[in-house]
Amino acid sequence: MVQYMEPVLDATFAALSDPTRRGVLEQLGRADASITTLAEKFHMTLTGMKKHVGVLEQAGLVTTEKVGRVRTCRLGLCGLDNEAEWIERYRQLWAERFDELDKIVKELKQKEKTHGQKKR
Amino acid sequence: MDKRKDSDSNPTKNNTTVERKSDRELVVTRTFNGPANVVFNAWTKPELFQRWWAPKSFGVSLLSCELDARTGGKYRLVFRHPSTGEPMPFFGRYVEVIPPKRIVWTNDEGEEPGAVTTVTFEENAGKTVVVLHDLFPSKEALDEGIASGSTSGYPLQFEQLDQLLVDLEASVGGRTA
Secondary structure (H helix, E strand, O other): OHHHHHHHHHHHHHHHOOHHHHHHHHHHHHOOEEHHHHHHHOOOOHHHHHHHHHHHHHOOOEEEEEEOOEEEEEEOHHHOOOHHHHHHHHHHHHHHHHHHHHHHHHHHHHHHHHHHHHOO | OOHHHHHHHHHHOOOOEEEEEEOOEEEEEEEEOOOHHHHHHHHHOHHHHOOOOOOHHHOOEEEEEEEOOOOOOEEEEEEEOOOOOOEEEEEEEEEEEEOOOEEEEEOOOOOOOOOEEEEEEEEEOOEEEEEEEEEOOOHHHHHHHHHHOOOOOHHHHHHHHHHHHHHHHHHHHHHHO
Protein backbone atom coordinates (compact mmCIF):
# COMPACT_ATOMS: atom_id res chain seq x y z
CA MET A 1 0.00 0.00 0.00
CA VAL A 2 2.74 2.35 0.95
CA GLN A 3 4.46 1.51 -2.28
CA TYR A 4 1.54 2.16 -4.48
CA MET A 5 0.22 5.18 -2.64
CA GLU A 6 3.45 7.11 -2.73
CA PRO A 7 3.47 8.05 -6.41
CA VAL A 8 -0.13 9.20 -6.05
CA LEU A 9 0.68 11.34 -3.04
CA ASP A 10 3.76 12.75 -4.70
CA ALA A 11 1.62 13.78 -7.64
CA THR A 12 -0.95 15.26 -5.29
CA PHE A 13 1.55 17.30 -3.33
CA ALA A 14 3.26 18.45 -6.50
CA ALA A 15 -0.10 19.51 -7.89
CA LEU A 16 -0.93 21.44 -4.74
CA SER A 17 2.42 23.19 -4.57
CA ASP A 18 1.42 25.75 -7.18
CA PRO A 19 -0.69 28.78 -6.18
CA THR A 20 -2.59 28.91 -9.48
CA ARG A 21 -3.57 25.28 -9.17
CA ARG A 22 -4.68 25.81 -5.60
CA GLY A 23 -6.72 28.72 -6.87
CA VAL A 24 -8.27 26.52 -9.52
CA LEU A 25 -9.24 23.99 -6.83
CA GLU A 26 -10.79 26.76 -4.76
CA GLN A 27 -12.70 27.93 -7.78
CA LEU A 28 -13.92 24.45 -8.62
CA GLY A 29 -14.92 24.06 -4.98
CA ARG A 30 -17.54 26.72 -5.63
CA ALA A 31 -18.70 25.53 -9.03
CA ASP A 32 -17.65 23.44 -11.97
CA ALA A 33 -16.04 25.49 -14.69
CA SER A 34 -14.78 25.16 -18.23
CA ILE A 35 -11.10 25.53 -19.02
CA THR A 36 -11.93 28.73 -20.91
CA THR A 37 -13.63 30.24 -17.87
CA LEU A 38 -10.72 29.23 -15.65
CA ALA A 39 -8.20 30.69 -18.09
CA GLU A 40 -10.09 34.01 -18.05
CA LYS A 41 -10.42 34.05 -14.27
CA PHE A 42 -6.71 33.48 -13.80
CA HIS A 43 -5.66 35.73 -16.68
CA MET A 44 -3.92 32.93 -18.46
CA THR A 45 -3.74 31.52 -21.95
CA LEU A 46 -5.88 28.52 -22.71
CA THR A 47 -2.78 26.42 -23.19
CA GLY A 48 -1.37 27.49 -19.83
CA MET A 49 -4.60 26.60 -18.06
CA LYS A 50 -4.82 23.29 -19.89
CA LYS A 51 -1.41 22.42 -18.49
CA HIS A 52 -2.42 23.25 -14.93
CA VAL A 53 -5.66 21.32 -15.22
CA GLY A 54 -3.69 18.41 -16.68
CA VAL A 55 -1.46 18.31 -13.61
CA LEU A 56 -4.47 18.42 -11.29
CA GLU A 57 -6.18 15.74 -13.32
CA GLN A 58 -3.18 13.47 -13.17
CA ALA A 59 -3.14 13.81 -9.40
CA GLY A 60 -6.79 12.84 -9.34
CA LEU A 61 -7.74 16.18 -7.82
CA VAL A 62 -9.78 17.25 -10.80
CA THR A 63 -11.79 15.37 -13.37
CA THR A 64 -12.70 16.78 -16.75
CA GLU A 65 -15.38 15.95 -19.21
CA LYS A 66 -15.71 17.17 -22.72
CA VAL A 67 -19.19 17.98 -23.88
CA GLY A 68 -19.27 19.35 -27.38
CA ARG A 69 -16.49 21.89 -27.58
CA VAL A 70 -16.39 22.66 -23.90
CA ARG A 71 -14.24 20.80 -21.41
CA THR A 72 -15.78 21.07 -17.97
CA CYS A 73 -13.65 20.64 -14.87
CA ARG A 74 -14.82 19.55 -11.47
CA LEU A 75 -13.23 18.52 -8.20
CA GLY A 76 -12.07 14.93 -8.12
CA LEU A 77 -10.41 14.85 -4.69
CA CYS A 78 -8.53 11.73 -5.59
CA GLY A 79 -11.06 9.56 -3.76
CA LEU A 80 -9.28 10.33 -0.51
CA ASP A 81 -12.56 10.79 1.28
CA ASN A 82 -13.99 7.79 -0.39
CA GLU A 83 -14.77 5.28 2.29
CA ALA A 84 -15.40 2.50 -0.18
CA GLU A 85 -11.95 2.93 -1.57
CA TRP A 86 -10.39 2.81 1.87
CA ILE A 87 -12.30 -0.30 2.70
CA GLU A 88 -11.22 -1.89 -0.53
CA ARG A 89 -7.58 -1.24 0.37
CA TYR A 90 -8.17 -2.70 3.79
CA ARG A 91 -9.75 -5.73 2.17
CA GLN A 92 -6.78 -6.12 -0.15
CA LEU A 93 -4.46 -6.08 2.84
CA TRP A 94 -6.35 -8.93 4.45
CA ALA A 95 -6.86 -10.84 1.21
CA GLU A 96 -3.12 -10.77 0.62
CA ARG A 97 -2.36 -11.93 4.15
CA PHE A 98 -4.94 -14.66 3.97
CA ASP A 99 -3.70 -15.98 0.65
CA GLU A 100 -0.33 -16.47 2.33
CA LEU A 101 -2.02 -18.05 5.32
CA ASP A 102 -3.72 -20.50 2.95
CA LYS A 103 -0.34 -21.88 2.02
CA ILE A 104 0.61 -22.39 5.63
CA VAL A 105 -2.70 -24.07 6.45
CA LYS A 106 -2.23 -26.38 3.49
CA GLU A 107 1.29 -27.22 4.54
CA LEU A 108 0.34 -27.89 8.16
CA LYS A 109 -2.59 -30.03 7.09
CA GLN A 110 -0.27 -32.05 4.90
CA LYS A 111 2.13 -32.50 7.78
CA GLU A 112 -0.62 -33.65 10.11
CA LYS A 113 -1.76 -36.13 7.49
CA THR A 114 1.64 -37.70 6.94
CA HIS A 115 2.31 -37.81 10.65
CA GLY A 116 -1.06 -39.44 11.20
CA GLN A 117 -0.47 -42.04 8.50
CA LYS A 118 3.00 -42.91 9.62
CA LYS A 119 1.87 -42.85 13.24
CA ARG A 120 5.03 -41.01 14.16
CA MET B 1 -0.68 -31.95 -16.33
CA ASP B 2 -3.39 -30.42 -18.44
CA LYS B 3 -4.89 -26.98 -18.01
CA ARG B 4 -7.97 -28.26 -16.27
CA LYS B 5 -5.89 -29.42 -13.35
CA ASP B 6 -4.65 -25.88 -12.80
CA SER B 7 -8.08 -24.38 -12.72
CA ASP B 8 -9.21 -27.20 -10.47
CA SER B 9 -6.70 -26.18 -7.87
CA ASN B 10 -7.79 -22.56 -7.99
CA PRO B 11 -11.26 -22.68 -6.43
CA THR B 12 -9.55 -23.45 -3.12
CA LYS B 13 -8.77 -19.76 -2.92
CA ASN B 14 -11.58 -18.28 -0.91
CA ASN B 15 -12.91 -14.76 -0.93
CA THR B 16 -12.08 -12.19 1.67
CA THR B 17 -14.98 -9.90 2.46
CA VAL B 18 -15.01 -6.71 4.50
CA GLU B 19 -18.02 -5.01 5.93
CA ARG B 20 -18.29 -1.80 7.86
CA LYS B 21 -20.78 -2.94 10.46
CA SER B 22 -21.15 0.44 12.12
CA ASP B 23 -19.36 3.75 12.58
CA ARG B 24 -16.80 2.01 14.74
CA GLU B 25 -16.65 -1.55 13.44
CA LEU B 26 -15.03 -3.38 10.57
CA VAL B 27 -15.56 -7.07 9.99
CA VAL B 28 -13.37 -9.23 7.78
CA THR B 29 -14.52 -12.75 6.90
CA ARG B 30 -12.61 -15.54 5.22
CA THR B 31 -12.86 -19.33 5.00
CA PHE B 32 -9.79 -21.56 5.20
CA ASN B 33 -9.59 -25.12 3.96
CA GLY B 34 -8.33 -26.60 7.17
CA PRO B 35 -9.36 -27.40 10.72
CA ALA B 36 -9.60 -24.67 13.33
CA ASN B 37 -6.61 -25.82 15.39
CA VAL B 38 -4.34 -25.55 12.36
CA VAL B 39 -5.57 -22.06 11.44
CA PHE B 40 -5.46 -20.98 15.06
CA ASN B 41 -1.82 -22.05 15.36
CA ALA B 42 -0.90 -19.89 12.41
CA TRP B 43 -2.19 -16.88 14.38
CA THR B 44 -0.51 -17.67 17.66
CA LYS B 45 2.84 -19.28 16.86
CA PRO B 46 5.43 -16.66 15.91
CA GLU B 47 7.30 -18.91 13.48
CA LEU B 48 4.08 -19.41 11.50
CA PHE B 49 2.57 -15.97 12.05
CA GLN B 50 5.55 -14.11 10.66
CA ARG B 51 5.30 -16.03 7.40
CA TRP B 52 1.99 -14.48 6.41
CA TRP B 53 1.35 -11.31 8.41
CA ALA B 54 3.58 -8.82 6.56
CA PRO B 55 1.86 -7.96 3.28
CA LYS B 56 4.46 -8.32 0.57
CA SER B 57 2.94 -5.89 -1.89
CA PHE B 58 3.30 -3.09 0.68
CA GLY B 59 7.02 -3.67 0.72
CA VAL B 60 7.12 -4.08 4.47
CA SER B 61 9.06 -6.85 6.14
CA LEU B 62 8.97 -8.07 9.71
CA LEU B 63 12.09 -7.37 11.70
CA SER B 64 10.87 -9.16 14.79
CA CYS B 65 7.78 -10.93 16.04
CA GLU B 66 7.09 -11.74 19.68
CA LEU B 67 3.74 -13.29 20.53
CA ASP B 68 2.86 -14.41 24.01
CA ALA B 69 -0.54 -15.67 22.91
CA ARG B 70 -2.13 -16.26 26.29
CA THR B 71 -4.86 -14.29 28.00
CA GLY B 72 -3.04 -11.33 29.50
CA GLY B 73 0.08 -11.94 27.39
CA LYS B 74 1.68 -9.31 25.17
CA TYR B 75 2.76 -9.11 21.57
CA ARG B 76 5.20 -6.91 19.73
CA LEU B 77 5.81 -6.78 16.00
CA VAL B 78 8.41 -4.61 14.35
CA PHE B 79 8.12 -3.85 10.66
CA ARG B 80 10.68 -2.21 8.49
CA HIS B 81 9.35 0.85 6.71
CA PRO B 82 9.72 0.26 2.97
CA SER B 83 11.07 3.66 2.05
CA THR B 84 12.80 4.95 5.15
CA GLY B 85 13.95 1.63 6.58
CA GLU B 86 12.84 2.89 9.99
CA PRO B 87 11.52 0.27 12.38
CA MET B 88 7.76 0.53 12.96
CA PRO B 89 6.61 -1.21 16.11
CA PHE B 90 3.11 -2.59 16.62
CA PHE B 91 2.20 -3.90 20.03
CA GLY B 92 -0.58 -4.67 22.45
CA ARG B 93 -2.05 -7.13 24.87
CA TYR B 94 -4.00 -10.33 24.45
CA VAL B 95 -7.27 -9.67 26.22
CA GLU B 96 -8.47 -13.21 25.67
CA VAL B 97 -7.07 -16.34 24.06
CA ILE B 98 -9.24 -19.45 23.85
CA PRO B 99 -7.66 -22.15 21.66
CA PRO B 100 -8.74 -22.87 19.00
CA LYS B 101 -11.78 -20.60 19.03
CA ARG B 102 -11.06 -17.01 19.82
CA ILE B 103 -8.32 -14.39 20.15
CA VAL B 104 -8.86 -10.83 21.35
CA TRP B 105 -6.08 -8.27 21.38
CA THR B 106 -5.54 -4.55 21.78
CA ASN B 107 -3.62 -2.33 19.35
CA ASP B 108 -1.63 0.03 21.50
CA GLU B 109 1.01 1.48 19.17
CA GLY B 110 -0.84 4.71 18.44
CA GLU B 111 -0.95 7.79 20.60
CA GLU B 112 -4.72 7.53 20.82
CA PRO B 113 -6.44 4.39 22.08
CA GLY B 114 -6.51 1.88 19.24
CA ALA B 115 -8.96 -0.73 18.04
CA VAL B 116 -9.68 -3.96 19.84
CA THR B 117 -9.40 -6.89 17.46
CA THR B 118 -11.43 -10.05 17.97
CA VAL B 119 -10.78 -13.08 15.80
CA THR B 120 -13.04 -16.11 15.94
CA PHE B 121 -12.43 -19.51 14.36
CA GLU B 122 -15.42 -21.64 13.54
CA GLU B 123 -14.84 -25.10 12.16
CA ASN B 124 -17.35 -26.82 9.98
CA ALA B 125 -16.72 -29.97 7.94
CA GLY B 126 -12.96 -29.56 7.98
CA LYS B 127 -13.09 -25.90 6.99
CA THR B 128 -12.70 -22.91 9.24
CA VAL B 129 -14.47 -19.61 8.97
CA VAL B 130 -12.34 -16.82 10.37
CA VAL B 131 -14.14 -13.64 11.38
CA LEU B 132 -11.97 -10.71 12.31
CA HIS B 133 -13.70 -7.87 14.04
CA ASP B 134 -12.04 -4.51 14.64
CA LEU B 135 -13.81 -2.31 17.15
CA PHE B 136 -12.52 1.26 17.15
CA PRO B 137 -12.94 3.66 20.07
CA SER B 138 -14.62 6.24 17.82
CA LYS B 139 -15.72 6.87 14.25
CA GLU B 140 -12.77 9.18 13.70
CA ALA B 141 -10.40 6.50 14.91
CA LEU B 142 -11.87 4.05 12.43
CA ASP B 143 -11.60 6.53 9.59
CA GLU B 144 -7.91 6.84 10.32
CA GLY B 145 -7.56 3.20 11.23
CA ILE B 146 -8.87 1.97 7.92
CA ALA B 147 -6.04 3.73 6.26
CA SER B 148 -3.38 2.58 8.67
CA GLY B 149 -3.85 -1.17 8.97
CA SER B 150 -0.31 -2.23 9.47
CA THR B 151 1.05 0.07 6.87
CA SER B 152 2.08 3.07 8.86
CA GLY B 153 3.79 5.70 6.77
CA TYR B 154 1.05 6.69 4.45
CA PRO B 155 -1.58 7.47 7.10
CA LEU B 156 0.62 10.32 8.17
CA GLN B 157 0.84 11.53 4.61
CA PHE B 158 -2.91 11.26 4.35
CA GLU B 159 -3.28 13.28 7.49
CA GLN B 160 -0.99 15.93 6.12
CA LEU B 161 -2.93 15.96 2.90
CA ASP B 162 -6.25 16.01 4.75
CA GLN B 163 -5.02 18.99 6.72
CA LEU B 164 -3.97 20.71 3.55
CA LEU B 165 -7.41 20.19 2.06
CA VAL B 166 -9.07 21.45 5.23
CA ASP B 167 -6.87 24.52 5.11
CA LEU B 168 -7.76 25.06 1.48
CA GLU B 169 -11.43 24.79 2.24
CA ALA B 170 -11.09 27.19 5.15
CA SER B 171 -9.36 29.73 2.97
CA VAL B 172 -12.16 29.45 0.41
CA GLY B 173 -14.72 29.98 3.16
CA GLY B 174 -12.74 32.88 4.55
CA ARG B 175 -12.67 34.72 1.28
CA THR B 176 -16.22 34.19 0.24
CA ALA B 177 -17.69 34.87 3.69
